[in-house]
Amino acid sequence: MKPASFDFLCPETLEETLAALAEGGSEARVIAGGQSLVPMLNMRLARPALLVDIMRLAPLRQIETSGDEIVVGAGVRQAELEAWPNLSRDLPLLAAAFPWLGHVQTRARGTVCGSVAHADPSAELPLSLVTLGGTVGLRSRKQKRKVAADDFFIGMMATDLAEGEMIEAVHFPKARPGTGYAFREIGRRHGDFAIVACAAVADDSGLRLGIAGVDDRPRVFPLPGLDDDQFNDAINDIAWSLNARDDIHASARYRRELVRNLGCETLKEASRCRA
Amino acid sequence: MPRMNAAQRHVVDFTLNGRNVRAQAENRMLLSDLLRHEIGLTGTHVGCEHGVCGACTVQIDGKPARACLTLAQQVRGSDVRTVEALSPDPAELSPLQAAFRRHYGLQCGFCTPGILMSLDALLREQPDAGMEDIREHLSGHLCRCTGYATIVEAALSAAEEQRKEEIPNA
Numbered sequence A: 001m002k003p004a005s006f007d008f009l010c011p012e013t014l015e016e017t018l019a020a021l022a023e024g025g026s027e028a029r030v031i032a033g034g035q036s037l038v039p040m041l042n043m044r045l046a047r048p049a050l051l052v053d054i055m056r057l058a059p060l061r062q063i064e065t066s067g068d069e070i071v072v073g074a075g076v077r078q079a080e081l082e083a084w085p086n087l088s089r090d091l092p093l094l095a096a097a098f099p100w101l102g103h104v105q106t107r108a109r110g111t112v113c114g115s116v117a118h119a120d121p122s123a124e125l126p127l128s129l130v131t132l133g134g135t136v137g138l139r140s141r142k143q144k145r146k147v148a149a150d151d152f153f154i155g156m157m158a159t160d161l162a163e164g165e166m167i168e169a170v171h172f173p174k175a176r177p178g179t180g181y182a183f184r185e186i187g188r189r190h191g192d193f194a195i196v197a198c199a200a201v202a203d204d205s206g207l208r209l210g211i212a213g214v215d216d217r218p219r220v221f222p223l224p225g226l227d228d229d230q231f232n233d234a235i236n237d238i239a240w241s242l243n244a245r246d247d248i249h250a251s252a253r254y255r256r257e258l259v260r261n262l263g264c265e266t267l268k269e270a271s272r273c274r275a
Numbered sequence B: 001m002p003r004m005n006a007a008q009r010h011v012v013d014f015t016l017n018g019r020n021v022r023a024q025a026e027n028r029m030l031l032s033d034l035l036r037h038e039i040g041l042t043g044t045h046v047g048c049e050h051g052v053c054g055a056c057t058v059q060i061d062g063k064p065a066r067a068c069l070t071l072a073q074q075v076r077g078s079d080v081r082t083v084e085a086l087s088p089d090p091a092e093l094s095p096l097q098a099a100f101r102r103h104y105g106l107q108c109g110f111c112t113p114g115i116l117m118s119l120d121a122l123l124r125e126q127p128d129a130g131m132e133d134i135r136e137h138l139s140g141h142l143c144r145c146t147g148y149a150t151i152v153e154a155a156l157s158a159a160e161e162q163r164k165e166e167i168p169n170a
């Protein structure tokens, strides 16, 4: 199908962008790479009255290190972050997740923040952001605010983004020495939506497991140490606490089983990588 | 840049296969439709129109991208290449196309233009591309005829040929 019609604006400044979003309210949408939004337009699942293209805003097209955070602007394409020279040192979890994330052909256009804004429950970037304890930087004409990623995702393709607001950047905590990171996924093919994806962080304070593809948003859980007696019970409880659903790709039961097995493997790998 | 009204067509200036092009498009027009219906380059195919099959793959600023997931207005000022640009002479095949022919890398040919554009970009960026890289690039494409094996063979053969040419007498 073809998109329904919409007005189009390609602003040169952030002020102009925010003014247009404020005026457009719920009828206005930001477009960056378009790899999540254009399919929604084509299928007419999204019918905005106005699209605001932010790719000409140079300040949004940067990857910056600020203190212990890596700040990825709203105009940074996934392929640009993938090719960022410090990726494996500063964001090893993302380096492990990238091969699973869309295809070469969609990463070339799609942005990091666009994937976060789209909030697909099985998407790799929201999962990584939540597992690392990152934040989302939001901006409207009136205010600037930061929301913890775990609070930003509120449901199936639903986020805390308010009317007139846009994502300005996402903030990933930089890797700390002595911390292990791992990412695993089961999908039909690389690039397809995950049936289940797991991300894990292991550090002094313990283990953290992020899970996508099961509940209606990425979820993250703390876990006791791997050799802890309680470990198996804990991961089993997590599997049951998620709202697993049956769909054409997998049954809810299979998804829970993947959470136990893949979750355990991912945590083990993260623990091994601690060095 | 003023707000562009939904009801009108608007100018899109870009480079297409090495030439400057000025086209007209409604905001809602996809790049795939601009190429096929407005400009008449029907080599770019449209399968699913939501980013799944890869038939519509073209190169935007040197990188393979889905034309069906790109609005015509988004390529303003960009450099777009389509399958029509692969061979300078319409009567001849490019080395990559010739390899597809030699290895039976196509049957119905519906998926082929997209696959060629992805592989062409890969072989340009990574002349030493091997099996893994080729498969990774092909994972963004669906072919319902060949079973992919002959496509991989064709790509490996084109890569090898290209490497030989780059090191003369080797």
Ligand code: FES
Binding pocket: B045, B046, B047, B048, B049, B050, B051, B052, B053, B054, B055, B056, B057, B066, B067, B068, B069
């Ligand atoms: S037509 Fe574009 S990906 Fe299928």
Ligand code: FES
Binding pocket: B105, B106, B107, B108, B109, B110, B111, B112, B142, B143, B144, B145, B146
């Ligand atoms: S040759 Fe027919 S779909 Fe690929």
